[in-house]
Amino acid sequence: MSNDLCEILRAFLERVWNEGDIDAADNYIARSYTIHHDPGDPWDGQTLDIKAFKARVATSRAPFPDQRFDIVDMISGEGRIAVSWRWLGTHAGDMPAFPASRKKIAMSGLTIYSFDGARISGHWQVADRLAVFQQLTG
């Protein structure tokens, strides 16, 4: 089962976040998705239905349409998976206080995803936001 969950998570990250096939979230996301901890994410602390989840992905991807998460490591536990990752994206769209710069931005982070059965139901995440801030302002 835990290997299955790893494959589900890999497919979700690839299709929804990397390829931007946002409607594919229907196949992976639970009825409610809770952002337990994600400092800097505008939805930090919120529980989203699938419609709100899709809106979050669309809004988050807009400034970096070619963004890509590459998985470094995965550790699966009871009903949850820890993932370390690296991220790259071209700053091609406007963000609050940061108009599109065309800079290539790199970031890293780790996430613990929670599952409800075979569906992803939330996460606890920290990303290296200072690295992004330094690249945007540097």
Next chain:
Amino acid sequence: MSNDLCEILRAFLERVWNEGDIDAADNYIARSYTIHHDPGDPWDGQTLDIKAFKARVATSRAPFPDQRFDIVDMISGEGRIAVSWRWLGTHAGDMPAFPASRKKIAMSGLTIYSFDGARISGHWQVADRLAVFQQLTG
């Protein structure tokens, strides 16, 4: 075995990082310890022997002598453990560009620790450095 490693890691974090019993690292750390990824850590990318590891802990703890990591979650895999954590510390000692301010600083992060048998041999970590930067400069 994986539960044993969790207990070893808990004891290491409590004694060495929280209580500041730096010589207790002898009981937990492998002959060499590699900081695979830890942006902002002055030892990022380096492999340390036990003497250099202890010097890193002493230098890191000096500006925040009452610092404390609280474990949020742990997931154990083959030879490694993922940990999500929150951190608190009073900025009581000088850092480069930031003289002691007595501010109480909060941070969160996640770490994947690697093991060599029952010894901790390295980590891959991301902490929310932007939160620290904002609290120090705010």
